[in-house]
Amino acid sequence: MSDHLAGGYDLVIFDLDGVVILIDEPIPGAVEAVERLRADATTVAFATNNASRRSAEVAALLTGMGVNAEPAEVLTSAGASAAVLAERLPAGAKVLVVGSEALRAEVRDAGLIPVETLEDDPAAVVQGYGPEVGWKILAEAVLAVRAGATWYATNTDRTLPSPRGPLPGNGSLVAVLRTALDREPDVVVGKPQPGLFRTAARLSGAQRPLAVGDRLDTDIQGAVNAGVDSLLVLTGVSGPADLLAAPEDRRPTFVAADLSGLFRPADETRVPAPLPVAGGWRVTRTGDRAELDGSGDPVDALRLLCGVTWSGVPLTGVTGASDEARNLLEAWHIR
Incomplete structure (x- = not known):
């Protein structure tokens, strides 16, 4: 078992828009992430709800951006x-x-x-x-x-x-x-229905796939429906406030700022964080209120806060104790 998140899976299924590309440009770090997975002999697939291109066209587009892809690896709605x-x-x-x-x-x-x-x-x-x-x-x-x-x-x-x-x-x-x-x-037909994920797993013979997406209402809910683990990256549509308010059927297994999270230890990306302390942050809960204190990686704060908002604390009950915490909550439009 590898010491990083992706090493625990035999297939990584990427959404495209907001995860690997934005219209006609690769998202920073996407090329490197896909190539590292290939170097580690991890099977890769791409599953997109976008119906404007065929699989061969998508593969050619990706390859032209430096993200090597074969038509057989691409599933489209x-x-x-x-x-x-x-x-x-x-x-x-x-x-x-x-x-x-x-x-x-x-x-x-x-x-x-x-x-x-x-x-x-x-x-x-x-x-x-x-x-x-x-x-x-x-x-x-x-x-x-x-x-x-x-x-x-x-x-x-x-x-x-x-x-x-x-x-x-x-x-x-x-x-x-x-x-x-x-x-x-x-x-x-497409996500959040489970078909694209199940087809990708079947075609590759994978036993333990990981879905990677940027949308809670399609990618993550689709992974939940398919019974597979998922990683939410914050490079596309769904943001921190969306994640904090996510219903149970739209909650990812992991969260990361971007695709570099695939290569962090799984326990450092798991959501919610298992303890009330992560990185330089601490969350203290009192009834239906929670206070965030400290500073550090915003994703660690997000993981901590999911632990309280997913168990009953409303977003209006979350406050910051430190300047860094208050600034972060304001940036997430949580006041």
């Missing part, structure tokens, strides 16, 4: 959605595709016929993220679902991380149909 459609529809069935050309290609390769209008009599609607998605195709999707087509969503991520801040994701586009139809999709 577009490919997974097409596979689900092929299981449930007869060959040659028509599917109205809302999304990118990548999603249309996956549907076509699954033996189905992508279409664009209600008049084509689609048996299903599949909706995935695409930067060119507009009102016209959304309107056709509404009409098709209302006429009886089964509604599939590749994922329901409300936002996509970017260097400029969170941008509308597929969940925002799904919300357009949800509002117009006054109902939920019939099937959601």
Whole structure:
């Protein structure tokens, strides 16, 4: 057993946006983290809810950034959605595709016929993220679902991380149909459903996978649903206040500032911290209030505070005793 976190697992499944990349740039440390895992003979996979690219395109994009990846290592919600459609529809069935050309290609390769209008009599609607998605195709999707087509969503991520801040994701586009139809999709394929994680483990023969993500509501909840351990990195969507308020089904096994946490001792990243002291921080609890004192690595303070907020202390009951603690809580918008 290795003395660092990743050494306890035979497969590391990375989310992409907010974990390994931000739009078209690698997140600092991502290249080095993936290469170190490969050097340690740890199997790597990439599982993304983003349905705008096919596996080969994603692998080429990653490799072009210096993150070496093979198409077989990449699982996308577009490919997974097409596979689900092929299981449930007869060959040659028509599917109205809302999304990118990548999603249309996956549907076509699954033996189905992508279409664009209600008049084509689609048996299903599949909706995935695409930067060119507009009102016209959304309107056709509404009409098709209302006429009886089964509604599939590749994922329901409300936002996509970017260097400029969170941008509308597929969940925002799904919300357009949800509002117009006054109902939920019939099937959601990507995370937080467990399929991508279970498929990655099955394909690699892994017995002990670790999921790494930046979103509590997709990556971490998906890992919980799949019954696998997870690491939340704070380089994407979910922040410290989100983690402190996380319900039980969205709580990671570990937390780290970034992917370097994979190579720290597991006990230094486990959440919540097992003792009321971690690094230079201490938490003291009195009933429904807790006080943070000391200074040091912010992630250690976060791990400590999860121990009290996850057991009943509201965020409004958390205060800082030292200047460093008060500044940290203010930076996390906890007052």
